[in-house]
Amino acid sequence: MTDSNTTSRRGFLTGAAGLLAATGVAQATPAEAKSKTGAPPAPPASAAKGTAEPFWGPHQSGILTPAQTHTYFAAFDITAERREDVIAMLTRWTEATARMTAGRTARDLPADLADTTADSADVLELPPSRLTLTFGFGATLFVKDGKDRFGLAAHRPEALVDMPVFPGDQLVEAMTGGDISVQACADDPQVAFHAVRQLARIAYDTAAIRWVQSGFLGGFDAKETPRNLMGFKDGTGNPPVNDPEEMRKFVWVGTEGPDWMRGGSYLVVRRSRMALEHWDRMKVSFQEQTFGRRKYSGAPLTGHKETDALDLDATDGDGNPVLPENSHVRLATAASNDGAKILRRSYSYNDGANVVAERWPPWRQGLEYDAGLIFVCYQKDPRTGFIPMFEKLSRFDMMNQFVTNVGSGLFACPEGVTKGGFIGQRLFEKA
Ligand code: HEM
Numbered sequence: 001m002t003d004s005n006t007t008s009r010r011g012f013l014t015g016a017a018g019l020l021a022a023t024g025v026a027q028a029t030p031a032e033a034k035s036k037t038g039a040p041p042a043p044p045a046s047a048a049k050g051t052a053e054p055f056w057g058p059h060q061s062g063i064l065t066p067a068q069t070h071t072y073f074a075a076f077d078i079t080a081e082r083r084e085d086v087i088a089m090l091t092r093w094t095e096a097t098a099r100m101t102a103g104r105t106a107r108d109l110p111a112d113l114a115d116t117t118a119d120s121a122d123v124l125e126l127p128p129s130r131l132t133l134t135f136g137f138g139a140t141l142f143v144k145d146g147k148d149r150f151g152l153a154a155h156r157p158e159a160l161v162d163m164p165v166f167p168g169d170q171l172v173e174a175m176t177g178g179d180i181s182v183q184a185c186a187d188d189p190q191v192a193f194h195a196v197r198q199l200a201r202i203a204y205d206t207a208a209i210r211w212v213q214s215g216f217l218g219g220f221d222a223k224e225t226p227r228n229l230m231g232f233k234d235g236t237g238n239p240p241v242n243d244p245e246e247m248r249k250f251v252w253v254g255t256e257g258p259d260w261m262r263g264g265s266y267l268v269v270r271r272s273r274m275a276l277e278h279w280d281r282m283k284v285s286f287q288e289q290t291f292g293r294r295k296y297s298g299a300p301l302t303g304h305k306e307t308d309a310l311d312l313d314a315t316d317g318d319g320n321p322v323l324p325e326n327s328h329v330r331l332a333t334a335a336s337n338d339g340a341k342i343l344r345r346s347y348s349y350n351d352g353a354n355v356v357a358e359r360w361p362p363w364r365q366g367l368e369y370d371a372g373l374i375f376v377c378y379q380k381d382p383r384t385g386f387i388p389m390f391e392k393l394s395r396f397d398m399m400n401q402f403v404t405n406v407g408s409g410l411f412a413c414p415e416g417v418t419k420g421g422f423i424g425q426r427l428f429e430k431a
Helices: 015-023 030-034 083-101 189-202 244-250 284-291 328-332 386-396 398-402 425-430
Strands: 070-078 132-137 180-186 207-216 265-274 347-355 367-379 403-413
Touching: 070 189, 070 367, 083 132, 083 189, 083 425, 180 189, 180 265, 180 403, 189 207, 284 328, 284 398, 328 386, 367 403, 386 398, 398 403
Parallel strands: none
Antiparallel strands: 070 180, 070 207, 132 180, 132 403, 207 347, 265 367, 265 403, 347 367
């Protein structure tokens, strides 16, 4: 049985995005070109839900793609024991992803699939909503409990290290790691969830979901940098996604990596819970010192506009740095990290609140939101990107008093897929 034997196509592959999808060419969209900062911008207010993002191409989509308004992230563990089963699953996932990202729905599946094991059909009337699915391989796919289950151990990239435990980490096993990651992003939350749900259905008997996390961004205008739940613009200092040289330097794996990873990237995901009930009681001026940027304009404390460069040397009348030594941007910026840059593509999350009135003093109001940031970043090599950066941030960042990391993952996202191929094909061909 296959998910791809479509007998008809719906009319979504029209217009510029559809043409790109059809030719398999990943190109900068107008939204990327117009972005005034490096951040993958939010979609236009009129959110072109009907458009499809390209799936086939040299790089996986969902990395440089202008951020959609919703995400559904899932980490899977392989339950099958045979490598052929993993390949079969990845082949079917590829077919299903090509179908779903193009907006082809359950109705487009052949009649013999119109049974209960076929597409759930809950998005039947919904457009593609710029759906992207981005796949990654965790260290445990290569070696788990000392076992080389699928003959892949020799091909584990050096850059796919075991993630260190950082000071302050309170990682929960049930929200950490995984053999394979799938990040669905779409301008409609149901479309994103549906996509992962179909992959889980297809994976039945081969892989099981280990943890999931949904996330969202406000419907900010494409020209604006989205704000996180702390109220600050988030993404301003990103390297520009429409600068191929910067992407080659900081995001895409080149000849230094194994050939199956060339054109791929490493994903770090963190579930960073924010103590919003605590943050909301802080003065705006203190919040601005914490980040080193103005809350409303997003300008650095040393500048006037959001796009002004940070001035790490600026001092006030007393000779103190204007950007505090332990402010987030000062610690995270390239000049403080041997020139290292990462591409952040984070989403907010909001999973309710715990009311713990009996345990807290009255000023806490007995409230703890389970909300924060699904911190997502891509890089050429986490050993020069996220890891050294966060070694420093986790020790000194003023923001730490408001953030607890409870989930974490590092995944090697291989190159994109060409028609007829499957995700990670070159890795499995090697082994
Ligand atoms: C809850 C967690 C976090 C929040 C709320 C947060 C928020 C922010 C905000 C508001 C900015 C300023 C605007 C911008 O440039 O985007 C920023 C910048 C930045 N953040 Fe974070 N961040 C978080 C975690 C991290 C982590 C874990 C890292 C990397 C290890 C990181 C790396 C950076 C970098 C590289 C910049 C740009 C600095 C520059 O201007 O050059 N952030 N972050």
